[in-house]
Amino acid sequence: MQNYKERIKKLRQAEEPQEYVLKLAITIFPNKDKYDKIIGNYKSWYGQNPKILNSIIELYKLYYKLAKDYFITEDKVDEEAKDFLNS
Numbered sequence: 001m002q003n004y005k006e007r008i009k010k011l012r013q014a015e016e017p018q019e020y021v022l023k024l025a026i027t028i029f030p031n032k033d034k035y036d037k038i039i040g041n042y043k044s045w046y047g048q049n050p051k052i053l054n055s056i057i058e059l060y061k062l063y064y065k066l067a068k069d070y071f072i073t074e075d076k077v078d079e080e081a082k083d084f085l086n087s
Contacts, residue, residue: 025066032071035064 007024014020029035039060046053 021063022066025063026070028060028063029067030072032068035060035067 011017011020028038039057042053042056042060046056
């Protein structure tokens with residue numbers, strides 16, 4: 001829970017709160033596999049406490065919706081690597 005407190009503090013201090021949340025979402029979920037893995041972990045950790053689990057899942061669904069347009073694909077990685085090597 002300490003992690004969530006830190007995120008709220010940083011959000012309140014951010015000059016651009018919307019940009020902070022978007023960058024956080026992209027950092028947490030660079031791709032769908034990471035989302036699935038994190039949700040699976042939370043289900044195993046908090047499966048016995050549905051109130052906490054549901055709250056976390058709802059928060060992470062919002063992060064996922066923000067991040068999904070920015071997912072890193074293998075094609076994008078290959079393209080960036082080629083651009084880097086050609087420069």
